[in-house]
Amino acid sequence: MSSSGVLSFTQQGWEQVLAKVKRAVVYLDAACAESLHWGCGSTRLMEAVGSPECHLREFEPNAVGGGAKQPKAVFVLSRLLKGRTVEILRDIICRSHFQYCVVVTAMSHAVHLTANHVPAAAAAEMEGQQPVFEQLEEKLCEWMGNINYTAEVFHVPLLLAPVAPHLALTPAFASLFPLLPQDVHLLNSARPDKRKLGSLGDVDATTLTPELLLQIRCLVSGLSSLCEHLGVREECFAVGSLSRVIAADLANYAPAKNRRKTATGRASVIFVDRTLDLTGAVGHHGDNLVEKILSALPQLPGHTNDVMVNMIQLTSLQTEEENYNVIAPGCLAQSNDTTAKALWEALLNTKHKEAVMEVRRHLVEAASRENLPIKMSMGRVTPGQLMSYIQLFKNNLKAVMNHCGLLQLGLATAQTLKHPQTAKWDNFLAFERLLLQSIGESAMSVVLNQLLPMIKPVTQRTNEDYSPEELLILLVYIYSVTEELTAAKDLGEAEEKVKKALAQVFCEESELSPLLQKITDCDSSINLTFHQSKIATDELFTSLRDIAGARSLMKQFKSVYVPGNHTHQASYKPLLKQVVEEIFHPERPDSADIEHMSSGLTDLLKTGFSMFMKVIVLSTRLLKPLNIPELLFATDRLHPDLGF
Numbered sequence: 001m002s003s004s005g006v007l008s009f010t011q012q013g014w015e016q017v018l019a020k021v022k023r024a025v026v027y028l029d030a031a032c033a034e035s036l037h038w039g040c041g042s043t044r045l046m047e048a049v050g051s052p053e054c055h056l057r058e059f060e061p062n063a064v065g066g067g068a069k070q071p072k073a074v075f076v077l078s079r080l081l082k083g084r085t086v087e088i089l090r091d092i093i094c095r096s097h098f099q100y101c102v103v104v105t106a107m108s109h110a111v112h113l114t115a116n117h118v119p120a121a122a123a124a125e126m127e128g129q130q131p132v133f134e135q136l137e138e139k140l141c142e143w144m145g146n147i148n149y150t151a152e153v154f155h156v157p158l159l160l161a162p163v164a165p166h167l168a169l170t171p172a173f174a175s176l177f178p179l180l181p182q183d184v185h186l187l188n189s190a191r192p193d194k195r196k197l198g199s200l201g202d203v204d205a206t207t208l209t210p211e212l213l214l215q216i217r218c219l220v221s222g223l224s225s226l227c228e229h230l231g232v233r234e235e236c237f238a239v240g241s242l243s244r245v246i247a248a249d250l251a252n253y254a255p256a257k258n259r260r261k262t263a264t265g266r267a268s269v270i271f272v273d274r275t276l277d278l279t280g281a282v283g284h285h286g287d288n289l290v291e292k293i294l295s296a297l298p299q300l301p302g303h304t305n306d307v308m309v310n311m312i313q314l315t316s317l318q319t320e321e322e323n324y325n326v327i328a329p330g331c332l333a334q335s336n337d338t339t340a341k342a343l344w345e346a347l348l349n350t351k352h353k354e355a356v357m358e359v360r361r362h363l364v365e366a367a368s369r370e371n372l373p374i375k376m377s378m379g380r381v382t383p384g385q386l387m388s389y390i391q392l393f394k395n396n397l398k399a400v401m402n403h404c405g406l407l408q409l410g411l412a413t414a415q416t417l418k419h420p421q422t423a424k425w426d427n428f429l430a431f432e433r434l435l436l437q438s439i440g441e442s443a444m445s446v447v448l449n450q451l452l453p454m455i456k457p458v459t460q461r462t463n464e465d466y467s468p469e470e471l472l473i474l475l476v477y478i479y480s481v482t483e484e485l486t487a488a489k490d491l492g493e494a495e496e497k498v499k500k501a502l503a504q505v506f507c508e509e510s511e512l513s514p515l516l517q518k519i520t521d522c523d524s525s526i527n528l529t530f531h532q533s534k535i536a537t538d539e540l541f542t543s544l545r546d547i548a549g550a551r552s553l554m555k556q557f558k559s560v561y562v563p564g565n566h567t568h569q570a571s572y573k574p575l576l577k578q579v580v581e582e583i584f585h586p587e588r589p590d591s592a593d594i595e596h597m598s599s600g601l602t603d604l605l606k607t608g609f610s611m612f613m614k615v616i617v618l619s620t621r622l623l624k625p626l627n628i629p630e631l632l633f634a635t636d637r638l639h640p641d642l643g644f
Helices: 003-018 030-039 042-049 084-094 109-115 120-125 131-144 181-190 210-230 241-251 254-260 289-296 338-349 352-369 383-393 397-402 404-417 420-441 444-454 468-481 489-508 514-520 530-548 575-584
Strands: 025-028 056-058 072-077 100-105 150-155 161-164 167-169 232-239 265-273 595-597 614-620 631-634
Touching (some): 003 030, 003 042, 003 161, 025 030, 030 072, 072 084, 100 131, 109 120, 131 150, 161 338, 232 254, 289 338, 289 352, 489 514
């Protein structure tokens, strides 16, 4: 199985869409736009539209309709064609002058049958038929005002955003997050007449809510399409409770069973619950430039895995402000620029020092090719040095056009190196190392008491102090790296002090960030009472306790903490690294934590790691790149995120 197969899966899907968009108004939702962004780029879409006025619009309730001179529309959607999605479709079409509508959905017709509660036996009898899509086609003509107009509805598996040859993301499933112990109570309350669940170990497909099951089936359908494109017969494995449900659903998915009968290749797919290890997602031990870029620069609107790069330095605008409304921002995705793409892949796979030197080398070579008056300098790479190279391209339109992708990555690097967040990176790293030593030598209450003096209100904070969001990152780190906590009076008292301090800080913020608004369920610090803030921190610590106990059901992968000794300091060992080492270790016995999900009687007779062929690792949320020569998928973000 090759990485090019994953890229071609995305590109072939988009080719089917592009074949329909000529002279059309194109509406995309955020997840499909992100797949396009990384897969083949918006330029490719605009070229396919071919109209002097290329109209790309976000699919949302207030989207502008089509005018009298815009008879054709194409809707590219990552979601199911039912409920609110169909209502938005209807409203846009009814206020337009369309005569030809094409609706492309990333969800298969089989999933639409499931969503409409069609029994499996009845769905099997409909093989080759698409009644749900046909009914919507009739509705589209009705909304356009003439049954003789043209409507098409079809499925294209636009599942992936291929960020790199060995890393792809599924932005449509950004909200899919593994269950926590507190969710067991919610599941029990939703099924009062059935057997009570004792722990996450008791969770299976029959115990989940219909909404979550449908979301899982949507993901499974897309993964099955990927395996079909790759021509592989997959064996499904799971680490964690939600991963076990997803792996079992893929193993027993009816269309997948039929497909496997004719597949010539083999692959092992391993699903991993990300809640088993959030330490790496929020930690700062990674010596990687891309990680720092994604942490420092503002997020590209509507995207989960790209940032805005300020391009003003390449213009003649005289402003010190980061005004992203005047000049369109740059970004990291450079799907159509071979040189920039190669640099991006190098940045992902090299350490920080080598990465910035690689950026400098590319800029120097580009300037030399354009015969720009470059002055060579050796030694340490500085933001000022990179900016001096980049500004050689200023006011040279041809040179900018020739190296636009490279210049965006160069600017992203320079802006990150001089960003205050980067300067604070070493502070985070030092504190995390101190925490690792403290966890091994002291009780959890002592660790929390070390954190307490760092919780300061906005009026007392300097640039060196931690903001509320940064304190939450540290708390997630602390609770994720520790093993399951036991009830203790001193721990309860220490937690209560931290809760009260955080609650007070939330109340005194001059402005609540989007994250704090979500946590406190309040849009303004003026309206936030201490009582309301304290309730929010209580709930926060319930989640933190759940994170600490996430590995309690594991038999082998119980810890990501490696104690120190006389020769080595205490350290963090990522769960994914442990899983991969276990799979490829030739002498280890079978791991009880990596469960094989059977798809039939034949599979029940198979055991052991001898089943592992080429490996695809899938993490339900928040996967960071690993330097292993396999394919990695994540259902959400490449960059650190709290996940609450």
